[in-house]
Amino acid sequence: FLDVPNGTDAWRIAFTPPQEREALKARLGFAGTPVTFFMGSGHWPNIEAVQRIFEYSAQMPDVVFAVMGNVCYAFDPAFKPANVLFLGEVDDITRGLCLQAFDVALNPMLNGSGTNLKMLDYFACGMPVVTSPVGGRGLALEDERSARVCEIADFPAAIRDVLGEGAAAARERAQNARRRVEEEFDWDAIVGRIKPRLVELASGYRARGSGMPAP
Numbered sequence: 001f002l003d004v005p006n007g008t009d010a011w012r013i014a015f016t017p018p019q020e021r022e023a024l025k026a027r028l029g030f031a032g033t034p035v036t037f038f039m040g041s042g043h044w045p046n047i048e049a050v051q052r053i054f055e056y057s058a059q060m061p062d063v064v065f066a067v068m069g070n071v072c073y074a075f076d077p078a079f080k081p082a083n084v085l086f087l088g089e090v091d092d093i094t095r096g097l098c099l100q101a102f103d104v105a106l107n108p109m110l111n112g113s114g115t116n117l118k119m120l121d122y123f124a125c126g127m128p129v130v131t132s133p134v135g136g137r138g139l140a141l142e143d144e145r146s147a148r149v150c151e152i153a154d155f156p157a158a159i160r161d162v163l164g165e166g167a168a169a170a171r172e173r174a175q176n177a178r179r180r181v182e183e184e185f186d187w188d189a190i191v192g193r194i195k196p197r198l199v200e201l202a203s204g205y206r207a208r209g210s211g212m213p214a215p
Contacts, residue, residue: 004194005138006115010186013124015178016100018167021126024095024101030064034163037102037127039068045112046071049135052108052152059156063163065106068098069133104162107135108152115139120185123147123177129172130158140181146177157162 009149016024025035040046050071057065058081065084072086080086087098106131107124115138122129129147132155141147150158162170183189 001105002194002197004122004190005185006117007185007187008117008120008181008192010120010124010178010181011028014096014100014159015124015126015174017126017174018170021101021103022095025103028097030101033064034062034104035064035066035102036104036106037066037068037098037108038108038161039098039118039121040071042070042074043112045109047074048110050075052110052155053106054081054084055110056156056159057083060159063159066098066102071074087149099127102127104130104159106155107131108155109135109182111151112137118147120181123181123185126174126178128162128165128173129177130155130162146173146180202207 019195025031038049040049046069050067053065053067057063063083065081066087067084068087068090070086070089075086077086083097087094091097097132099121105118105127107116107119108121109116111133116135119129119136119139123146131141131147131149132152133149136147136149137148141149148158150161165173
């Protein structure tokens with residue numbers, strides 16, 4: 001058995017450092033306004049996460065909470081908080097703009113299994129991340145060098161902390177996260193680790209007369 005992690009194509013996502021991120025955010029009309037970001041499908045754990053985001057928005061009226069993906073369709077927009085922005089399903093260009101422009105990516109997950117692939121996209125783009133332990137499962141984030149990990153109730157304080165970090169600290173964490181994706185979770189890196197082992201196993205089967213063709 002070979003253990004292969006979930007992966008992503010890191011090179012389709014542009015890494016955007018803090019100063020460029022701030023300039024792009026201003027061009028989109030959010031200058032001076034902190035904008036957090038969550039994306040997800042209509043899967044129940046994502047719906048729960050958006051319910052938590054509604055709670056955070058009431059505690060942080062000066063912050064915009066942008067939500068992208070068809071998880072938005074699980075809610076009546078007439079009853080969402082005023083500082084929650086529903087983007088719905090978008091094209092790849094709009095998705096890329098969000099990943100390049102907004103300030104903090106959120107992942108307040110309470111349930112679920114398997115790696116949250118949105119986390120790899122957050123890491124690849126250079127957006128600072130605040131996640132629950134469940135949201136960071138499978139990514140070994142205990143040292144918090146790539147993301148801020150906290151319990152669900154502590155998200156507002158953690159968001160404030162990340163928004164208040166200097167550019168140098170934000171850049172360092174973002175660079176650590178991007179490096180982790182490139183080295184551990186990009187498909188090219190995964191294949192580079194797995195292919196030699198597959199060749200070794202195939203050669204072993206051939207040597208034992210299994211009839212398997214040469215790799």
